[in-house]
């Protein structure tokens with residue numbers, strides 16, 4: 001329970017830290033989870049319908065399950081932590097692949113692979129779930145998402161495509177349980193929506209037993225509806241009712257009856273919600289299945305399968321001819337783009353969060369903090385062994401192909417004697433101009449400063465060395481032979497240790 005001296009009623013903290021500070025993304029989880037029906041989302045605000053402290057002495061729920069509070073984060077991570085691969089950019093997963101709906105008409109409507117729509121339609125038709133939470137378009141304002149409970153395939157088909165404004169999907173989840181009595185629900189949302197549901201699961205909230213599967217979307221951010229629509233009306237003389245659709249590509253495209261208006265991304269960026277600037281999750285790391293774009297491929301989506309439930313469902317859909325699939329290892333550019341986007345989002349969010357910590361006195365993002373648990377574990381127990389290294393004379397082009405095959409983000413670089421002399425990551429390689437990648441060597445772009453630890457040191461020492469050196473990974477060497485590399489520890493390994 002949060003206690004800031006205010007009271008034991010979580011709403012007081014939620015209001016101060018999240019709602020009034022501008023961090024709410026209108027997911028609706030607090031409305032769905034509130035035991036006294038005290039909260040309601042209306043317009044672009046959460047309002048309190050009555051003072052719950054008159055009925056209760058203590059209630060921790062709304063703050064703890066809000067995706068922007070620091071509560072329950074590690075426990076939420078525990079729901080995906082049994083996946084065999086842990087990747088510092090993409091989180092835990094079992095498999096990553098490219099996929100598209102077999103039906104070309106669906107792909108045309110979605111401007112992507114229409115994987116989410118195809119999976120949901122298949123799930124409803126085969127009664128794998130009894131309903132799905134989707135975001136349709138508001139009829140009188142098509143840019144605005146309308147969170148809905150889809151009961152039949154047509155409801156799902158009418159939600160195809162992305163809407164770039166907040167959708168109160170967790171509130172719709174509450175309606176599916178309370179209003180429609182649904183017991184096997186599929187849920188689709190952006191990473192903070194999925195986190196809200198996972199927090200309810202960690203909290204063991206009574207409505208979460210009705211959740212069958214979560215599909216998370218990749219997300220760079222959502223826009224403030226009123227602020228962006230006003231900007232478009234003022235600058236481009238397009239009324240909200242004239243907007244037929246919106247699409248994000250190299251520009252922000254607004255479709256009207258008279259054609260498509262192109263707005264530079266730099267102009268729309270300032271209308272992104274404040275929470276999105278401190279959000280570290282690009283690929284919906286807590287979903288059963290995550291789906292995002294597959295740029296530069298046009299009508300494909302990237303699918304990251306994280307849990308056993310997600311794996312069983314996707315493989316069933318593939319076996320039944322619902323999806324075409326393709327191996328991502330054959331498309332290194334797609335993998336590179338996703339990993340770089342995820343790492344950039346995290347780096348920017350952490351920078352922004354540090355500044356906000358000074359203003360608000362707390363950090364609104366998932367951050368690894370020093371903990372006693374790390375002091376009792378030796379590095380030997382948690383380090384990754386059998387590390388793949390790359391030679392310093394490998395070209396950047398070959399390195400990028402290597403990354404697409406092996407899926408790790410960073411590798412120690414060795415000299416001609418096989419001794420580690422540096423460290424290179426996908427981020428540095430991706431920043432080399434495309435036409436220079438065949439002639440640039442890994443040795444030219446590697447980081448030369450190696451942060452080193454020994455197997456008998458504790459995980460807490462590893463954490464402190466990472467923090468002092470502002471790095472996310474350290475190399476573990478043999479004390480007896482300082483040139484012998486034994487393993488690598490990353491911040492993701494430390495997080496994993498804490499979830500166990």
Ligand SMILES: Cc1cc2nc3c(=O)[nH]c(=O)nc-3n(C[C@H](O)[C@H](O)[C@H](O)COP(=O)(O)OP(=O)(O)OC[C@H]3O[C@@H](n4cnc5c(N)ncnc54)[C@H](O)[C@@H]3O)c2cc1C
Pocket residue numbers: 109110111112113114115116117118133134135136145159160161162163164165166167169188189190217218219220221222291292293294301302
């Ligand atoms: C706000 C937002 C930002 C995104 N940013 C990126 C990005 O930077 N990079 C990237 O690769 N992909 C991003 N995506 C994901 C991408 O746009 C596609 O949604 C994803 O690739 C799935 O494509 P699909 O063709 O399989 O989905 P479809 O079959 O078209 O289905 C889309 C599903 O998304 C749901 N949906 C639509 N809008 C919302 C919303 N606002 N909130 C919750 N659910 C919604 C609908 O219910 C629908 O079921 C973003 C999506 C959203 C909503």
Ligand code: SF4
Pocket residue numbers: 009010011012033034035036037038039052053056059060061062063
């Ligand atoms: S009763 Fe509702 S509004 Fe009040 S603290 Fe609990 S969840 Fe929040």
Ligand code: SF4
Pocket residue numbers: 014018019023024025026027028029030031046062065066067068196
């Ligand atoms: S739970 Fe969702 S709707 Fe409620 S305050 Fe948090 S972000 Fe806003």
Ligand code: SF4
Pocket residue numbers: 025190191192193219220221222273275276277279280281
């Ligand atoms: S960027 Fe993060 S906080 Fe913003 S809408 Fe996407 S998942 Fe939510």
